[in-house]
Amino acid sequence: MSRSRILRGAVLAIAAGVGLAMVPAGAQAVEPEGPPLAQRLAAKVTVDAMNRHLIAFQRISDRNGGRRAPGTPGHEASVDYVLGKLTAAGFDVTTQQFPVPYSEALVEKLVVGGTNVKMHMALYTPNTPVGGITGPLAVVPDNAAPGCAAADFAGADYTGTIALIRRGGCPFAQKQQNAAKAGAIGVVFANNVDGWLRGNLTSPDQALIPSGGVSLVDGLALREKAGQSVTLELKVLNEQRTSRTVIAQTKTGRTDNVVVAGGHLDSVVEGAGINSNGTGSAALLETALQLGASPKVNNAVRFIFFGAWEFGIIGSPYYVANLTFEQQLDIAMYLNFDAIASPNAGYFVYDGDTGPYGSGHIKKSFVDYLTARGVPTEPIALNQRSDQLAFLGVGIPTGGIHTGLTGAKSAAQAAKWGGTAGVWFDACYHEACDNLGNIDRVALDRNADAMAWVTASYAISTEGVNGVPPRAERAKVRSLSRAAAVTAADSI
Known part of the structure; x- marks a missing residue:
């Protein structure tokens, strides 16, 4: 990791009033090895840019009764904001409308x-x-x-x-x-x-x-x-009432082996939902914008901003239920990002070892990246109540990260991650106080980097998840196969 990046993290931690994740004595946090695209994307997704999106969500909420809940003008304005950004960036963008009680x-x-x-x-x-x-x-x-x-x-x-x-x-x-x-x-x-x-x-x-x-x-x-x-x-x-989900996909990469990254865009009726799930939405949006609509990737990347999570998780099941089996097969994996900057942050990774084949590889990708950055993690059950459940239900490999919501941080977790023992990870979860002052920008920076890194890495190759090699490897295999066939023919 560059000295400037280390200093940036330290300054952000001081500003947020939290401690940096503990790094063992004598060890140094470094960027892990990986595709150049992953390195570039993680560097380009910045806190300043994500914070601008969060400011937009806060102002949308303030102008619409203090909420961005599904079926309200605040959520419709949030959809229009994300839709406008992605359309201007050149993505193939659609919305899916569905009924909401x-x-x-x-x-x-x-x-x-x-x-x-x-x-x-x-x-x-x-x-x-x-x-x-x-x-x-x-x-x-x-x-x-x-x-x-x-x-x-x-x-x-x-x-x-x-x-x-x-x-x-x-x-x-x-x-x-x-x-x-x-x-x-x-x-x-x-x-x-x-x-x-x-x-x-x-x-x-x-x-x-x-x-x-x-x-x-x-x-x-x-x-x-x-x-x-x-x-x-x-x-x-x-x-x-009705709600909408925003779906944006790159114009490049295989469309039969798509990497899907998503989270929910709505808030509860009680507040603006800036941590839950403005942070996941802001990081997804900025990752998409920095990746671009036509990146040099082997696999297409689809970004989904689900509606109506807060009314019983409606948007993601509706989306999956309206895919044919062949369309489900076109999805290589689903990566979920829900509340990634809780003010008393933990660093949790979905335990894919218990999920559909390939989910364990996704878990390891997040753990390896954050560990290399000096951030220890803890596993949480893959069946946590969030948008990945719909994908799990049809056997699609899933994974993701989040920083904790209800429940108090333990003394051991506070020693490991900083923050305050005995206090909820997000004491404002689903409350009016979930606003711009309710996020840890150090956690936002780290988790967005992990999101960008893992998403871009799988955009290059999903071989570890489903056995589909990158284009260069496929060409090499075909070349070797043809050479073997010629050799066999010559020996007859």
């Missing part, structure tokens, strides 16, 4: 035993009457899948109660439907991991009774308050 909380209130408890509405929940619904708190017994079977509600009278059900084991809609059949008039879902919880009832027609979610800590506290009076009040706007 829009859901926005106007009132969210939970009072237990006279005490207010922070709660978020479950997606697609029905409204309560004005003033709310009131009943005793009924705690559904804990097991491996609480509330997932009608038998979980046997042995107690849930008529007129508000049921407290721990997350896990089955969809929220199923738990809520079982509670309603048992006589409950409302449901409070309690998280089973650190962080607050919204819950998703899948669709308005599956939502039977008013429901919302609380954090792990509040859920544990509520379990001790069984029988106390609960008032739940929800006023929700539910209506059908």
